[in-house]
Amino acid sequence: DTGVSQNPRHKITKRGQNVTFRCDPISEHNRLYWYRQTLGQGPEFLTYFQNEAQLEKSRLLSDRFSAERPKGSFSTLEIQRTEQGDSAMYLCASSPLENVNTGELFFGEGSRLTVL
Amino acid sequence: AQSVTQLGSHVSVSEGALVLLRCNYSSSVPPYLFWYVQYPNQGLQLLLKYTSAATLVKGINGFEAEFKKSETSFHLTKPSAHMSDAAEYFCAVSDSRKIIFGKGTRLHILP
Numbered sequence: 001d002t003g004v005s006q007n008p009r010h011k012i013t014k015r016g017q018n019v020t021f022r023c024d025p026i027s028e029h030n031r032l033y034w035y036r037q038t039l040g041q042g043p044e045f046l047t048y049f050q051n052e053a054q055l056e057k058s059r060l061l062s063d064r065f066s067a068e069r070p071k072g073s074f075s076t077l078e079i080q081r082t083e084q085g086d087s088a089m090y091l092c093a094s095s096p097l098e099n100v101n102t103g104e105l106f107f108g109e110g111s112r113l114t115v116l
Numbered sequence: 117a118q119s120v121t122q123l124g125s126h127v128s129v130s131e132g133a134l135v136l137l138r139c140n141y142s143s144s145v146p147p148y149l150f151w152y153v154q155y156p157n158q159g160l161q162l163l164l165k166y167t168s169a170a171t172l173v174k175g176i177n178g179f180e181a182e183f184k185k186s187e188t189s190f191h192l193t194k195p196s197a198h199m200s201d202a203a204e205y206f207c208a209v210s211d212s213r214k215i216i217f218g219k220g221t222r223l224h225i226l227p
Contacts, residue, residue: 056213100214101167101210101212103150104162107159107160
């Protein structure tokens with residue numbers, strides 16, 4: 001399977017714990033995006049990388065959130081001191097650089113976080 | 117700033133009936149507009165896209181959308197609904213760096 005892969009698919013944690021999600025994009029895709037989706041809402045942009053450079057971060061991304069893409073391949077999204085409001089589906093998507101305006105983001109199936 | 121607004125969080129149509137999902141956009145420049153679909157327990161996938169080449173855009177599974185600048189609309193249609201079309205549909209716009217999604221419309225197909 002050469003699609004976008006996200007792990008873990010489900011994570012249940014207690015409030016205050018740290019969690020980390022991993023995304024493996026389609027190989028050779030320059031851009032990697034993180035979105036958050038809550039019930040009844042569309043995907044909300046969090047951040048994106050072009051290769052290893054993090055080029056934009058949303059105001060939704062508080063200082064408890066950090067994302068990395070150290071070698072321009074896989075990416076991690078860490079949430080520190082989780083809160084119940086962090087419960088959501090975290091989506092990763094990738095695209096070749098030239099496809100940004102054509103809109104073709106390739107999404108993974110998401111990582112669902114439940115904070116108790 | 118670019119944004120999209122989807123009218124109706126839930127739409128129900130009978131199998132075989134016309135599907136119409138509404139989307140209005142706001143953009144200071146000629147927009148790149150898209151419809152994505154999310155089937156249950158699956159990732160989002162691109163249904164169709166408008167990139168200024170033609171105002172009527174055809175996508176997968178018999179869907180199409182028409183870009184109307186005068187109405188700032190990009191409504192999604194399908195002449196005859198099928199049970200397999202039950203899913204959540206998202207209208208989206210590009211700001212050249214990222215894709216901005218609407219809140220989605222869940223389509224229910226009635227037998």
